Amino acid sequence: MYERKTMPDLNCGLDLVGEVLYGKWKIRLLWFINEGFQRPSELQRKIPGASRRVLNMQLKELESHELVGKIIYPVVPPKVEYYLTDFGKSLIPVISTIGQWGDLHDQRLRTLIEKNIQS
Amino acid sequence: MYERKTMPDLNCGLDLVGEVLYGKWKIRLLWFINEGFQRPSELQRKIPGASRRVLNMQLKELESHELVGKIIYPVVPPKVEYYLTDFGKSLIPVISTIGQWGDLHDQRLRTLIEKNIQS
């Protein structure tokens, strides 16, 4: 396990949100769980760019921040389901707001991002 | 200059926003510039945890994504001012929404974050 060497700044609400949402796949995980993709294997299929390992790690962090919960069914082959806690659900409108801004400016953003990758 | 080796996923609006806002200090920079702290030295004082170098780099990225603009006054000692473009300003309500959620859950988030740092 990795041990942090520097403490994060936690001044305002923005910093706090950053602490729990900062992670390459976290927002997408919350989003897809909210859409009903609850099993790890389903989430992996929805996010093929991420390795199994990293998704597990980020899910564990989301769980430790009480944004998602996990049910382990004692069956074989294993079955696990994640769900949004009430706390996690309260984030959905926020994520939705972010996504809407992105969708609204989709073309412009794509152009800008591509231009900046080549340079 | 660092050269990317992997391409980002750009499926939905959320991914696009991630590309331009993902960076330890970017949201704070946008926020403080919006609040009227426009000169690099002012921003550095507002964000003492970040090094001069990194702020410059992130400002440059924000500029390349057209969220901020930059005015260089030809004076000595040098004077530079950043400002939000209209595009950048359109992000302020989004950032505000994020910050509000964080402020609303301030105590809970702090507790959760601290608990997870020690473990």
Next chain:
DNA sequence: TCAGATAGGGATAAATTTATCTCTATTGAA
């Protein structure tokens, strides 16, 4: 004249995050 403010960049190191590969286990299907 020397320190400090102003702005910025190169080289490099350190920290952090993400990816890859390998193992464990069990059941059902080909």
Next chain:
DNA sequence: TTCAATAGAGATAAATTTATCCCTATCTGA
């Protein structure tokens, strides 16, 4: 009987991000 699906974790490598240190320049004030 061998392969795929299911879920998860350790060890390690690679990628990425952030920090540190040092240099350039000019003017003002002590």
